[in-house]
Amino acid sequence: MQQQNSKVKNPETPIQKNPTMNDRDFLNDILSTEKYLTQAYSIALNEASNQNLYQDLLQIFEETQNCQRELYNTMFKHGWYGLEKEEQQKIQQSFQQFQQYKNQLPVH
Template identity: 70%
Template structure:
């Protein structure tokens, strides 16, 4: 059953062959950028030297921006879709967050 809450642009047609097409390349690059941002995030958490931290942070930001641009390109071409969030689920998540937040010690 397909959801009626799907948000997607019209899909740009690509030739389906054994060779990689534009969609395949972008999917692979997007996955790589996602992996890199996760790895840089871990490196930032563990960097003990301020200069090293700043250097990695700059690379992280560039990588994250590339990831976002690739995502936008894939979305524009209809190769990436989203599902509209159900308002009731959003409200439940917000209420759960508020309850969890109240249990945190005050700073």
């Protein structure tokens, strides 16, 4: 895996660039759909009052989430999905902030 500046990304698998959709475009479209579906299933799980319905939705949610993760991993492997590398100082600041929030919570 290579890092350029603050980017974390694998070398990009070359694809033909033309007006028609290529593998990267299809995967990106499916990944976006899977992300949307996992959000929708999460809301449905929060609202389900019937236990059997909840269990069915939970199974579908988990399958959808796993599919989303596999798509992400595939895109990342081919260099079609990159991440921003955060500075260690900012990570530490966020950690300290949330640690303070946690310490303010009442202990039971």
